[in-house]
Amino acid sequence: MSSESAGRLDGKVAVITGGASGIGEATARLFASEGARVLIADRNAERGPEIASEIGADARFVETDVRNGGDVQGMFAAADDAWGRIDIIYNNAGVGPPEGNVRDCDEKTFDLVYDVNIRGVWLGMKYGIPHLERAGGGSIIATASVAGLTGLAGMAAYCASKGAVIAMVRAAAGEWASSGIRVNCICPGGIATGQGWLPAERIEASRRAWASLHPVGRSGEAGDIANAALFLASDASSYVTGQQIVVDGGWTGPDARYDTMRGVDWSQL
Numbered sequence: 560m561s562s563e564s565a566g567r568l569d570g571k572v573a574v575i576t577g578g579a580s581g582i583g584e585a586t587a588r589l590f591a592s593e594g595a596r597v598l599i600a601d602r603n604a605e606r607g608p609e610i611a612s613e614i615g616a617d618a619r620f621v622e623t624d625v626r627n628g629g630d631v632q633g634m635f636a637a638a639d640d641a642w643g644r645i646d647i648i649y650n651n652a653g654v655g656p657p658e659g660n661v662r663d664c665d666e667k668t669f670d671l672v673y674d675v676n677i678r679g680v681w682l683g684m685k686y687g688i689p690h691l692e693r694a695g696g697g698s699i700i701a702t703a704s705v706a707g708l709t710g711l712a713g714m715a716a717y718c719a720s721k722g723a724v725i726a727m728v729r730a731a732a733g734e735w736a737s738s739g740i741r742v743n744c745i746c747p748g749g750i751a752t753g754q755g756w757l758p759a760e761r762i763e764a765s766r767r768a769w770a771s772l773h774p775v776g777r778s779g780e781a782g783d784i785a786n787a788a789l790f791l792a793s794d795a796s797s798y799v800t801g802q803q804i805v806v807d808g809g810w811t812g813p814d815a816r817y818d819t820m821r822g823v824d825w826s827q828l
């Protein structure tokens with residue numbers, strides 16, 4: 560922990576899936592800077608170890624496919640072996656590939672989206688909860704999306720998968736509240752990360768494109784979501800469970816149809 564850090568996660572151990580890129584990477588770095596020991600779990604066995612080594616002795620990497628129950632059990636075992644406890648689980652890994660409309664989306668794409676985005680989050684709860692019980696409680700976070708709250712044409716499987724994550728979080732929160740385990744999710748708006756399919760050189764263009772969609776006038780950044788995850792991971796949110804925290808620069812809050820009427824002279828209607 561750096562000396563200027565507030566240490567909001569001092570003494571805690573966090574497991575973060577999808578920690579080798581984007582939102583997960585930003586969160587791993589932020590959690591470590593706040594005093595946590597961090598296990599980065601990801602399929603990307605090139606970038607993951609580099610990030611862990613950049614963070615330092617308080618971070619480790621375990622190659623993990625969140626669709627595989629054995630891998631998920633293995634990532635938790637690795638964190639437990641290294642540090643003797645787990646307090647925070649961030650089930651963040653997800654995919655959002657181009658789908659086409661519901662008629663044209665192929666079954667392989669649908670299955671991939673469902674397996675990573677729903678089964679992966681479910682496995683992260685199923686095999687993570689016993690560790691949190693042993694620690695006497697903890698915080699589980701998932702990354703859902705505004706796509707789970709609204710309907711985005713051309714992304715039906717992705718929207719449905721994120722809606723499922725929101726519903727799963729609510730159900731699990733009810734199951735585990737009396738055990739001191741909180742379960743919440745974050746619904747990001749458009750975040751300039753590439754989401755696994757946009758090449759790095761096109762992320763800047765996506766950042767500009769996202770800007771006009773968000774009333775605050777800019778794209779979301781991975782750090783915006785990491786800050787929300789820090790709140791949900793820390794004791795500052797000890798009375799918050801079963802919620803979806805929307806971090807979307809005002810995308811879903813204001814009604815854009817009303818906004819277009821700003822210039823209307825109401826006295827003439």
Ligand SMILES: NC(=O)c1ccc[n+]([C@@H]2O[C@H](COP(=O)([O-])OP(=O)(O)OC[C@H]3O[C@@H](n4cnc5c(N)ncnc54)[C@H](O)[C@@H]3O)[C@@H](O)[C@H]2O)c1
Nearest residue numbers: 577580581582602624625652653704747749750752754755
């Ligand atoms: N970027 C956005 O605009 C946005 C908006 C809403 C929600 N999200 C969600 O945020 C989460 C993080 O995405 P991101 O934007 O940081 O994208 P990203 O592509 O930068 O990061 C995703 C990470 O997940 C890993 N991953 C993918 N499949 C995996 C698997 N089967 N097992 C283990 N790891 C796997 C990837 O290797 C990658 O490191 C995802 O759940 C995504 O759906 C993103």
